[in-house]
Amino acid sequence: MHPREFVAFVAAVMAVNAFGVDLMLPALADIGRDLSIMEANHRQWIITVYMVGFGAGQLVYGPLADRYGRRPILLVTLAGFTAASIFAASSTTFAALLFARLLQGLMSASTRVLAVAIVRDGSSGRQMARTMSVAQMIFFLVPILAPTLGQLLLAFGPWRFIFYVLGGFAAFVLAWSAVRLPETLPIARRRAISLEALRGSYHLTLTNRYSLGYAIAASLTFGGIIAFVSLSQQIFVDEFDAGDRFTMLFALCACAMGAASFLNSRLVERLGTRLISQSAVLALIALSIVHVAVVLAGWETLASYVFFQALSMTCIGLCGANFGAMAMEPVGHIAGTASSLQGFITSIGAVIVGTLIGQSYAGTTTPLAIGYLCIGLIVLGIIWVVEEGQLFRARMS
Template sequence: MNRPDPAPELHRHEFVAFVAAVMAVNALGVDLMLPALADIGRDLGVGTANHRQWIVTAYVLGFGAGQLIYGPLADRFGRRPILIATLAGFVAASIFAAGSATFDALLGARALQGLMSASTRVLSVAIVRDRFSGRQMARTLSVAQMIFFLVPILAPTIGQGLLAFGPWRFIFYALGAFAAAVLAWTMWRVPETLPQERRVPLSFASLTRSYRLTLSNRFSAGYAMAASLTFGGIIAFVASAQQIFVDEFGAGGRFTLLFGTCAFAMACASFANSRLVERLGTRLISQTAVAALIGLSVMHLVVIATGAESLWSYVLFQALSMTCIGLCGSNFGAMAMEPVGHIAGTASSIQGFITSIGAVLVASAIGQSYDGTTYPLAVGYLCIGIAVAATVFVVESGQLFRPRLMAG
């Protein structure tokens, strides 16, 4: 079942497609059930609408916590066996979620799903770092994330289609089926990317050293923190999207289209980044995007304050904001990883933990402030933009918009 080196190194196109598929396990885990949140709430007796957001945030919480585990394991035993084990665990967790009889049981199953899918974030970055570095790494991640960001466009529509044929539990069975397909791909086509001579023995001393190197490097820790803020903006939007589009604007019949429009903006941003990053650099692109996010948020707040907010103004500002965030994600990830590539698995774990747990805190603060208007989300995005700008300013020692030899 777990035969070593099942194939020679994948061709670049299949390699990118595989990395995107691994990432998509997590994307589907977040987005596929969005059309079913109201049904789940009614079926499991959730009285407060904002509490339905925990179906998303419980998953991300498990996702963040699990990342501390998989990096050291992947650096010791290789990427492939850890990915196989956790994909199998995700399939089992999906079956548990489908059979949940209470809301608490569902949240537990969702946290378990997140715990298992945490490996997809750690290992996708580590696998790419095993083969590429610097701008090539950012370009490869951007192409993979472009495909990955197409998943949220389709996921709510797929989820809505599944609801047409059965209850919300079908969605979790579909999640398990997709993860099983990626598991089969891993087992039969994907070779190990970490050679034996680069594997790090598991020991308290080696873990302490890796943690210290990752957390003490201002680029590694700083850009992970910046990524956590922008990721928090994504989770806040996803968690509250059903309430905003359906409850506030009454656009339930167009929910999947409107949500997909915002997700498509992120996919376009990642595609543009993949074409521009080797020429312009990670810093110029991401810093410009942060400045644009701040400006957009201010304009959005002005629109809201003047009473001119509508469904279409919200979609426009949200799509543009997601474009800015899409131009930050892969670049922040590449810059955070660049100085710690020699401990890519463990570093990816620590950075992923910072990114995901920080995102849960940010998203919860924004999402649980939802008051039936778009005001809390607009304020949240402005705060995110300012906090990211301040973080980048400190990390770069005030040298903004200046290229560096390292990572762009």
């Protein structure tokens, strides 16, 4: 592929998962009414169960991709995601929908593992971080556009129509992969699937302090995104009565993340992954302290919430690709397996963090503000341990 097409392709693969999370956000209330979901917080499980499948599935695809190559695994799982989307569209009970969402998550897990592995097959360090940042910049257009697109789809049909469109997009990426994606893992670098090989790869991934530490750090910041996405409709619509502006306000916060990824892609090769990500963590802590003070003082308004949320998402956007690149740097020779294990840690950890914050919601933004402060402090502690107390050092990733 031409480099520009390659970046667009990686972004499209990643967007399958992003659409899987964000496209149905405007329909959560309709789904709740249609499937008799009485408790508003229970609607969050439509997002959470998907992310559980997304995290668990990553353990499988890494070893498979290291053994059979990236391309066949991607083709099979995109086909599975398309089928799961049709299943979701035909669900008549909340339990059936949750099962369909779990299957969607299991299938889309390959997109995270393989996007990272495919990029890592041809680059590393700051170059990998730059490629991932450009892809994520395009990828972050999805959260900006998805709720608006979902709202538009609701004007033409019921919430089930959204899942049919989701399956159609996965089918499009499947066709693109089948026609244009070459195999990026040479036969000479493929690894047989065996318990001994898996144990060795897992041991290396879990015992290297950069690999494990930055995967955990990424899980915490990703958990902040999950919490925001899960709570967005309740906060904007129920708390601030801004349902008519929901898609615009959600897009504004998502746009901040996209801008951060673009900025990171321009600066990371010059400034380095550590300087940018560590500065972003410190900024997140400072912002969260002020936000908590505003909330506890009773001064929170829709404008203040959007202001602090957008800036916090900017900080998180400056962390994501850099944490991922630093976690992968020492385990590039087992990129598929390492990416799957790191992805499992990141996704399941994010589900736990996002659920703790989301299920604490009781009509105010207090849990989100305090949650972001805790995330920033814990991530800073992890960085301190991983870097052995040497923050902002000039070591190249």
